Amino acid sequence: MPSLSPRSYLFVPGNRPDRFAKACAAGADAVVVDLEDSVAAGDKMAARAAVAAWLTPAQPVLVRINVANSEWFRDDLKLGGKPGIAGVLLPKAENIEDIAIVARHFGAEAPILPQIETAQGFWNALAMARAGGVQRLLFGSIDFQLDLGMAAQEEELLFFRSQIVLISRLAEIQSPVDGVTTDINSAERVRADTLRAKRLGFGGKMCIHPKQVPVVNECFAPTPEEEAWARRVVEASAAPHGGATSVDGKMVDRPVLVLAEKILASIAQLRHH
Numbered sequence: 001m002p003s004l005s006p007r008s009y010l011f012v013p014g015n016r017p018d019r020f021a022k023a024c025a026a027g028a029d030a031v032v033v034d035l036e037d038s039v040a041a042g043d044k045m046a047a048r049a050a051v052a053a054w055l056t057p058a059q060p061v062l063v064r065i066n067v068a069n070s071e072w073f074r075d076d077l078k079l080g081g082k083p084g085i086a087g088v089l090l091p092k093a094e095n096i097e098d099i100a101i102v103a104r105h106f107g108a109e110a111p112i113l114p115q116i117e118t119a120q121g122f123w124n125a126l127a128m129a130r131a132g133g134v135q136r137l138l139f140g141s142i143d144f145q146l147d148l149g150m151a152a153q154e155e156e157l158l159f160f161r162s163q164i165v166l167i168s169r170l171a172e173i174q175s176p177v178d179g180v181t182t183d184i185n186s187a188e189r190v191r192a193d194t195l196r197a198k199r200l201g202f203g204g205k206m207c208i209h210p211k212q213v214p215v216v217n218e219c220f221a222p223t224p225e226e227e228a229w230a231r232r233v234v235e236a237s238a239a240p241h242g243g244a245t246s247v248d249g250k251m252v253d254r255p256v257l258v259l260a261e262k263i264l265a266s267i268a269q270l271r272h273h
Contacts, residue, residue, distance in 0.1 A: 010026055010031050010207045020059075021059070028207065032089060035063065044066070087110050094120040112135065113137070137164055144179075177205060180205075190215045237252060
């Protein structure tokens, strides 16, 4: 059975090794040990050393390294080849040359996830999505708004979110991952943001607190109603009939059947996982 694309990406600061195991036990589909935004400049070296010492194949994690034009990037690349790295996040990704550098150091066994967080990164997103080793794109909505001088209103990002979904489909990579919800105390805000991302075609969401994880996972999983509908569609399509198939008073054509089959396949993957 194909592996399930992660729905939830839980970030944990790289300078807090005491939290690494707790993050891995929080139920997220993927854990991101962060060396970038959550680590102060003076703690970068210690955080990298802590991550290198903790990494283990028993608990594979993603690692977010520092920006390619930062003073810490080259040293972060030395983590390449360490056991237990399930993938690499490249923040503020802007060109395929930096992706190629990361790929050379971390190897084919560590997928690359570029974060689209700047105007230049968005402009080059299709080229980066098609670069070797890239698994899926992540949308860093907060940094993106800052780079473009946009007000912190989510509706202004609709165009950019939709384009990242389109770009991912054109590049034939996994559906993209939406940015964080900064309100860690409102499950309803996390739910609303996640459901919006799902409607737009995103396949996952970044989380900054463990209690956001179950909400995100639930939102990206098919509902019981969706499962029941999908089973009715598949059963109706398989039954002998003399004309067009209909379910719940609506015509079932090939695209509808494909959607139903995808829903059932994702349910099977989740249960297997």
